[in-house]
Amino acid sequence: MDVALLILGFICMIVGVFGxxxxxxxxQSICWLGLVLLYFTSAIEANYWILGITLVITVLISVLDCVIPAKGTKKFGGSSYGIWGTNIGLIVGIFAPIPFGFIIGPFVGAFIGELMYDYKDHGRALKAATGSFIGFLASSFMKFVVCMMFLGLYVWIVWEHKSTLF
Incomplete structure (x- = not known):
């Protein structure tokens, strides 16, 4: 059972990094689940400090993930139309059959949203779309760093307990 939990936890870690x-x-939530599965093994004693701290980090990053792209749009002069366009473009970009649609989608969505708000001011719409894109990149980088830290923690804990796990 420990090996199954170990493998399932590692799969969660890999899926979380891609996520x-x-x-x-x-x-980050999937990576945290991988850490929880690791502590469900009988070979590793539960460390509630690590689980608690990583849970707080996970919740904080999840909240910031929703806020940062919208704040980027607003910081660069975007309106609520641009923020909604960013979110809609993100969803459309994920399912669009184009390469890197999840990156292009928020930019195009914010641009279209801003054009719907004021179709005459293309410069402001482009600036708001750029803010959305920068916010999305910052948010993705932040999530990637946290997921890599969780993966490193997972590997470190497994390495420390390798004699009891294997």
């Missing part, structure tokens, strides 16, 4: 770039998957 840090794919907005449809909550990467």
């Amino acid at each position: 840090s770039f794919l907005p449809v998957l909550p990467g």
